Amino acid sequence: MSSNRQKSFLATLSFYGKPVGISLHRGNTAPVWGQKNTGTADMLYFRCTDDWYTLYIRSEGDHYGKTIDRIGSFFTCSTTPDTTTFKIVSKERKTLTLDDLKTDNENIYLLTRSGLRINAEYVFGDEPQRIIADGQVNITFDLNILERNAPYLSNPDEV
Template sequence: MLSCQAGISKKPMLFYFRQTPAGYRLYVREPGDHFGKGVWVHDHSHLGVVSTDQNDPSAFALRSSEGQIVSLSDLAGDEHQITLTHNGLSVSKGRRSNSPYEYLKTRGDLSTVWTLKVLERSVPWLSSPYEI
């Protein structure tokens, strides 16, 4: 699960956004155990990271502040306020019934605005053997 627990890390996570016809597929680029894994929306709507040898990462759309679907090539500059959606539902924080912590999940009732900081563009996506 992708959690929002206090004290874990104040540093933003680093993801690679791979554009596909279905939308953007996100891959973890943080060094460590999860490097190369894909972001996947589980059946219970929470986001997690999984190895890409068995599952394709879920497809996400980037939406502008006006709600329009945009691509990274539509966004000039390196910092943007966006909403991230999966199947029309916004990615937001939410609690699980068995945990005091917040996790990322898809929700239809809330649109969370995220700050997207683009560090590099036109980067090859195949940098991990787990992404084949």
């Protein structure tokens, strides 16, 4: 059986051909998680704990080291210790860990611990799309794994 470290990895996400990251979005006072019209996807560290993943931002910049956290329906970056965790699932709602992801490019869904599927918000003429819990637009994330068995920043020698 793999350890939590062995099931942790670095990756990027996209959907509908656009990269996903934290950015300012019209109508929000804080940066939110969603599609980016320009640039590259934020690099994320998927830290596994008992088949649940905490997503840490590993892209250089203001949000480095922060987690993706749910505030109401939206997701933003956070430094709180009690952060949102996600389950990676297949279209059949089977729980997946890195052990199950055989290629470095996979199509996945994300669920919150409360069982809400991560989708996009539909606002006519409003691009890019924001990611929200249980949104109106079903999305499949394109997961691009960059590094498997990636270390936790505060414990790089973990097995």
